Amino acid sequence: MATTATWTDHALRTLEDAGYRSGAARAHVVRALGRQDCCLTARELADQLRDGGDEVGIASIYRALEVLGELRLVHRMDAGEGVVRYEPAMPSGEHHHHIVCDHCGQVAAYEDERLEQAIDALADRLAWSVDRHDVVLRGTCPACA
Amino acid sequence: MATTATWTDHALRTLEDAGYRSGAARAHVVRALGRQDCCLTARELADQLRDGGDEVGIASIYRALEVLGELRLVHRMDAGEGVVRYEPAMPSGEHHHHIVCDHCGQVAAYEDERLEQAIDALADRLAWSVDRHDVVLRGTCPACA
DNA sequence: CTGAGTGCAAACAGTTTGCATTACT
């Protein structure tokens, strides 16, 4: 992820601008998220931080993720197996979607412009105001096939 | 749902063909699902059954839903707020997707042919074998706007 | 100094599992 520093800085600044005080736990969470290139769970985040010597209480991780989600700095994504995954959300709105392997549980990312266009066109047709979307594909990954 | 009886019968027959014995709890779950036109949670299912005088233990409901899911008779869908929703899956493969209101939590269904085509084309391009997909839109419903 | 931020442990909600009982086949 070429934009690692960019997102981290953007996130920290957005937090400050929104009036949040700076604290160690939240900053660690932000920095760890900035290093990711795809989604991860709260536990995975906790494990990474602990392994990196920056142990953060799980409650603080959830609280940080909640705030980041409200500020639209992270995107919550639900692979559908009872765990929520989180990933940094680019301010540009650029994003990808996920495909999950039914056998090994692996989660991969993909992008597709035509899909985005279809969703935009659909959103215009609906009486709702649509501001986000998730497309989760499921199937079998090449390794499990 | 014009296909209520059809789906219920299809499901009961598929269960029998798969070698499952017929039992009251599972049959009640199947019949209740056959009456739905959109997704509902295990608890909602339990409440409906209880209100209809057919009380079924929550464990049996989950076990029935698990079996039905394996047989591809129900589709699990995750609105992303910590509860799994289930809905009957048509043998034809015909299906719809969902849009969730951020404010009131309402879940509505929609269909879009162009979206399906985009996903089919995308699936062909990927090295994975894709057999299901979910598209969840989020935003604000007309009532909350 | 004051209150936001943090961590721990307890509380919670949804789901799953162990086990004794019931009832298809």
Next chain:
DNA sequence: AGTAATGCAAACTGTTTGCACTCAG
């Protein structure tokens, strides 16, 4: 008769909350 299906209650898992303590502003 034998075994799958069921229901209850206990166990589990991921997430949230209450509360005392710390630290940024």
